[in-house]
Amino acid sequence: MRVRLAPVATLFLAVLLIGAARGAPAPARTVSEAEVHEIAGGLRCVVCQNLSVADSPSEMARQMRAIVRERLEAGESPTEVVQYFVDRYGEWILLSPRRSGFTLLVWLAPLVAVALGLAIVGVLVWKWTRRPASTEAARRVDPAMRERIRRETEAEP
Amino acid sequence: MSRRAWRWLIPLSALPVLALLAYGFRVNPREIPSPLVGRPAPGFALTTFDGAPLTLEAQRGKVVVVNFWASWCYPACYEEAPVLERSWRAYRDRGVVVVGVDIQDKAEAAQKFIRDFALSFPNAPDPTGKVSVDFGTYGVPETFFIDRRGRIRAKHVGALTDEVLRTRVEPLLGEPAG
Numbered sequence: 001m002r003v004r005l006a007p008v009a010t011l012f013l014a015v016l017l018i019g020a021a022r023g024a025p026a027p028a029r030t031v032s033e034a035e036v037h038e039i040a041g042g043l044r045c046v047v048c049q050n051l052s053v054a055d056s057p058s059e060m061a062r063q064m065r066a067i068v069r070e071r072l073e074a075g076e077s078p079t080e081v082v083q084y085f086v087d088r089y090g091e092w093i094l095l096s097p098r099r100s101g102f103t104l105l106v107w108l109a110p111l112v113a114v115a116l117g118l119a120i121v122g123v124l125v126w127k128w129t130r131r132p133a134s135t136e137a138a139r140r141v142d143p144a145m146r147e148r149i150r151r152e153t154e155a156e157p
Numbered sequence: 158m159s160r161r162a163w164r165w166l167i168p169l170s171a172l173p174v175l176a177l178l179a180y181g182f183r184v185n186p187r188e189i190p191s192p193l194v195g196r197p198a199p200g201f202a203l204t205t206f207d208g209a210p211l212t213l214e215a216q217r218g219k220v221v222v223v224n225f226w227a228s229w230c231y232p233a234c235y236e237e238a239p240v241l242e243r244s245w246r247a248y249r250d251r252g253v254v255v256v257g258v259d260i261q262d263k264a265e266a267a268q269k270f271i272r273d274f275a276l277s278f279p280n281a282p283d284p285t286g287k288v289s290v291d292f293g294t295y296g297v298p299e300t301f302f303i304d305r306r307g308r309i310r311a312k313h314v315g316a317l318t319d320e321v322l323r324t325r326v327e328p329l330l331g332e333p334a335g
Contacts (some may be wrong), residue, residue, distance in 0.1 A: 046295035059261040063286030086291030088199075090192045 031072040037077050040065050043085055044093050052095055186207055191312045193295055198223070198303045199291035203258070203281035211256065211281045213307070220248075220329045221303040222255045222322070225289055227262045230297040233316040237298055238274040244322045245278040250306040252305075253326055257281070258299060260289045302326065305334040 029116075040054035047060045049134045054065070064085075085093045097103035140150070193199075198221075202212045213221065224241055226234045245255040257280035259267045264282060271280055284288055292301060302311040302325045311325050 060286060060289075063261075064290060066285065067287060067290055085290075086192075088193060088291065089295070090189060090293075092189045 031069055034073060034077070036069045038070075039068050042095055043068075044089075044095050046089065046093070051143055059143065129151055185236045188314065189295070190204070191300075193309045194295055194312055196309060197307055198301065198309045199288075201258075201291065203283065203289045205279045206259075206264075206271060207279075209279070211279050213256075215302075216256070216303075217307055218305055218334045219251070220253045220305060220326055221302060222253065222326065223258060223292070223301040224255065224317070225258050225260055225292070225294050225297050225299045225320045226270075227260055227297045228266040230263065234270075234298050235274075237259060237317040238270070238276065240319055241278065242274060242276055244320065244326070246324060248330075249278075251330060253330070254278070258283050258288055260286060260294070263294050302329060303333055304329045306332075319335065 037054050042051040043064065045051040045053050045056035045058060045061045045064075047058050048056045051061075053061045053068075055061075068081055068105045071084060072078070076084075082094070091103065093096060097106045099107050182235055198213060200213050202210065202214075205211050213223075222241075222244070223238075226238075228234070241255055241257070245253075248255075255278040257276065257278060259280060259282045262282065263268050267280075267282060270276075292299075296314070298314075300313040300317055300318060301309050302313070310329060313325065
C-alpha cells in the first residue's frame with residue numbers, strides 16, 4: 001500500500017507542535033530544537049551568572065542541552081526531564097520557582113501586597129472623600145446660633 | 158485603631174522585609190546544598206586516561222572519593238591535587254579509592270596535569286558531561302564522599318585540604334560494608 005507522505009508529515013508535525021505547546025509527552029525519537037530550547041530556557045546554567053541553559057554558550061550548558069535532547073529522544077516527557085535536573089541540583093536549577101509548596105509564596109506575595117495596597121488606598125480615599133460631608137454637617141447651626149450671628153453681624157455699623 | 162498605633166505600624170511592617178534582605182544578602186548564592194547527600198550515588202562507567210574501565214559499581218564495599226576537576230581550574234584544582242595523591246597513598250590499603258573525573262577539558266592538557274602532579278589514582282575524562290550532571294556538579298573542584306554501601310554522604314565544594322579529607326573519610330571507614 002502506498003501512503004501519501006505529505007498529509008502524514010503534516011499531521012505528524014501538527015501533533016508534535018501541539019505536544020510541545022501543551023507540554024504533553026512528545027513522541028519518542030524526533031525532538032525539535034524548539035522543544036529542547038523550551039526546557040533549557042527554564043533551567044539555570046550552573047556555571048553562569050543568571051543565564052539559562054538555552055542562552056549560555058558555555059561547554060556545560062551545551063552538554064546539558066545534549067542531555068535534555070537525549071532524554072526527550074528516549075521518550076521522557078518535558079516534566080520528567082526537568083525533574084531529572086531538579087533531583088540532582090535541587091529546585092535551585094529552575095529559573096522560575098514552582099507554583100506549589102513553599103515557593104508558591106513567591107508567586108502569591110506580590111498579589112497579596114498589591115491587594116493590601118489597594119485596600120489601604122481604598123480606605124484612605126473613602127475617609128478623605130467623607131471628610132467634607134462631615135464638616136458640612138458641623139456647619140449646620142441651630143436657629144439660636146444663627147440668630148445670634150445675624151444679630152452680631154447686623155450690629156456692626 | 159488609634160492614630161498613634163497606625164504611625165508605628167507602617168515602619169514596623171517594613172521590618173520583615175528588611176530581615177529577609179539582611180538574611181538574603183549574607184547567603185552565598187553559590188553554596189547550594191546537594192539534594193544527593195544521603196542518596197545512592199549515580200553509577201558511572203568511564204574509561205581512564207590509561208584506557209582501563211572505571212565503574213563505581215566495581216568499588217562497592219570501599220569508601221570512594223569522587224573528585225571532579227579540570228586542568229584549567231587554577232588555582233583550586235592545583236592546590237588539592239597533591240592532597241588527593243597523598244590521601245590516596247595513605248588510605249588505599251585501608252579500603253579507600255580516589256577517583257578523578259576530568260570535566261570540560263582537553264585530553265592533552267588533562268594528561269599533562271596528571272603527569273605534573275604524578276597522580277597515581279584512576280582518572281577518567283567525562284567528555285559528554287553526563288557524569289558531572291548526574292552528580293549535580295556546578296563547577297570544579299567538587300568532591301563527593303561515598304560510603305561502603307554506595308551512598309553519597311558528603312559533598313565538598315572547593316579545594317580539599319588534608320584536614321577536610323581526613324574528617325570526611327575516617328568516619329566512613331569505621332562503618333560496616335553490609
